[in-house]
Amino acid sequence: MDLSIVIPLYNEDESLPELAAWIERVMQANNYSYEVIMVDDGSNDNSWNVIESLREQNNNIRGIKFQRNYGKSAALNEGFKAAKGDVVITMDADMQDSPDEIPELRKMIIEDGYDIVSGWKKVRYDNTITKNIPSKLFNAAASKTSGIKLHDFNCGLKAYKNKVVKSIEVYGEMHRYIPVLAKWAGFKKVTEKVVEHRPRKYGVTKFGWNRFINGFLDLISILFVGKFSKKPMHVFGLWGTVVFFIGTCIWIYLAITKFAFEKFNMTDRPIFYVGLISIVIGTQLFLAGFLGELIARNSADRNNYLIEKKLGI
Ligand code: UDP
Numbered sequence: 001m002d003l004s005i006v007i008p009l010y011n012e013d014e015s016l017p018e019l020a021a022w023i024e025r026v027m028q029a030n031n032y033s034y035e036v037i038m039v040d041d042g043s044n045d046n047s048w049n050v051i052e053s054l055r056e057q058n059n060n061i062r063g064i065k066f067q068r069n070y071g072k073s074a075a076l077n078e079g080f081k082a083a084k085g086d087v088v089i090t091m092d093a094d095m096q097d098s099p100d101e102i103p104e105l106r107k108m109i110i111e112d113g114y115d116i117v118s119g120w121k122k123v124r125y126d127n128t129i130t131k132n133i134p135s136k137l138f139n140a141a142a143s144k145t146s147g148i149k150l151h152d153f154n155c156g157l158k159a160y161k162n163k164v165v166k167s168i169e170v171y172g173e174m175h176r177y178i179p180v181l182a183k184w185a186g187f188k189k190v191t192e193k194v195v196e197h198r199p200r201k202y203g204v205t206k207f208g209w210n211r212f213i214n215g216f217l218d219l220i221s222i223l224f225v226g227k228f229s230k231k232p233m234h235v236f237g238l239w240g241t242v243v244f245f246i247g248t249c250i251w252i253y254l255a256i257t258k259f260a261f262e263k264f265n266m267t268d269r270p271i272f273y274v275g276l277i278s279i280v281i282g283t284q285l286f287l288a289g290f291l292g293e294l295i296a297r298n299s300a301d302r303n304n305y306l307i308e309k310k311l312g313i
């Protein structure tokens with residue numbers, strides 16, 4: 001199969017028929033074998049009925065419906081598990097992304113050999129102040145800290161090699177960072193393509209202002225998890241030891257000066273408290289490292305290597 005198109009959707013019943021028709025036009029024009037996987041993220045409008053009737057007209061359309069609203073990441077993750085096409089495209093259901101971009105995205109994966117091609121909404125049709133400025137900041141921070149040069153991490157329109165989506169797990173709100181997840185999984189050929197962005201025709205946006213707070217918190221956790229989740233002791237153990245050592249030095253210094261030279265009350269010296277706190281914090285950091293190691297040891301993917309090639313095995 002040439003293409004799987006994964007569409008996460010939450011209360012988008014008005015858009016779906018037009019979107020499905022447009023995708024079908026593009027697929028037929030290019031003679032692709034394809035599937036459209038519509039993941040209904042617990043909609044409480046008519047979306048699922050629409051999906052059922054679309055499938056009656058075109059059996060390349062498949063549907064998955066969640067019992068309740070789990071979020072875009074969960075919907076994408078479930079779609080990725082089901083995807084059978086060589087190239088997997090994700091796009092939003094609200095027709096802000098244009099299906100006309102699909103052939104070029106597919107070409108960049110198949111012919112140019114990229115693992116991921118991420119859309120870049122260079123010209124955006126969103127509410128300018130509340131979306132564009134925070135999102136510029138957010139993308140700059142994500143790009144700087146992750147080392148992935150993308151202008152628009154959160155673009156819904158992206159293309160992947162099939163094996164990329166099978167090797168990553170998108171959870172929580174991590175749909176914003178799929179290129180980072182893929183990078184940690186070992187896929188480095190990531191690029192972007194300027195894509196057409198369109199105003200929302202039907203329905204309303206599903207993400208409020210708190211997307212940016214959550215977005216930044218997720219960025220911090222993903223960077224941390226990516227760097228240290230397999231070796232927590234290397235962070236906590238190191239800093240625990242350093243801080244504990246500082247505290248011990250302070251106390252040795254206090255003890256020597258007290259008994260050798262002068263008689264004073266330990267608790268009258270402010271530095272006593274610095275030493276005390278350092279020792280307590282150092283011990284706690286160390287313990288956090290140990291607990292982290294125990295968790296890492298038990299994590300299901302502790303030995304989940306991605307093998308690229310084998311010889312004689
Ligand atoms: N979406 C979803 N689950 C959610 C929220 C959103 O599947 O909990 C879908 C939504 O239906 C749309 C896509 O994610 O297809 C992008 O959402 P939206 O258009 O609201 O985001 P925006 O374009 O405003 O960033």
Ligand code: MG
Pocket residue numbers: 092094096200205
């Ligand atoms: Mg949208």
